[in-house]
Amino acid sequence: MNIKLTGIFLASFILLFNALYAQNNKQPIRQTTTGTSIARGKVVYTNVCLPCHMADAGGVQNMNPPLIKTTYVLGNKTTLIKIVLRGFNEDVEINGQTYSNTMGAHDDLTDRQIADVLTYVRHSFGNKASTIKATEVAKVRAIYKK
Known part of the structure; x- marks a missing residue:
């Protein structure tokens, strides 16, 4: 996997994690x-x-x-x-x-x-x-x- 695809994958994972965290905890990490x-x-x-x-x-x-x-x-x-x-x-x-x-x-x-x-x-x-x-x-x- 090249660096560009790895970065996109990582960014997508972080966005998904934050969205799930906010949904489960009713508030974003602040x-x-x-x-x-x-x-x-x-x-x-x-x-x-x-x-x-x-x-x-x-x-x-x-x-x-x-x-x-x-x-x-x-x-x-x-x-x-x-x-x-x-x-x-x-x-x-x-x-x-x-x-x-x-x-x-x-x-x-x-x-x-x-x-x-x-x-x-x-x-x-x-x-x-x-x-x-x-x-x-x-x-x-x-x-x-x-």
Whole structure:
């Protein structure tokens, strides 16, 4: 068998394998990278978070806190995930300003959506923090189920 026919055979086999795998598992093989998580997170941020925290993540004075270089955003992942899942109903002081608007729970978002949006926020607006994985969100969700 020549090289050209071998390549065609191999390519056909790979396409068939992927089609069968996707059919049997209802989803294609997909690897999530930080870049794809950030891109998906930006969509969630735009649709869910932007109205309160603004396009620049600067928040609204005395109402909705900024998401820029705050201990809430850059700090403990579990605390941040819990805030998104359960909401936040406390006055919070950030950089000398008090913010008092209640944040509703966003437990309607999937673990993946929460991980993506938090990864987006932790990697945007001048923030530099580690990513958040859907498995981390799932663990927190299980702990704090209502």
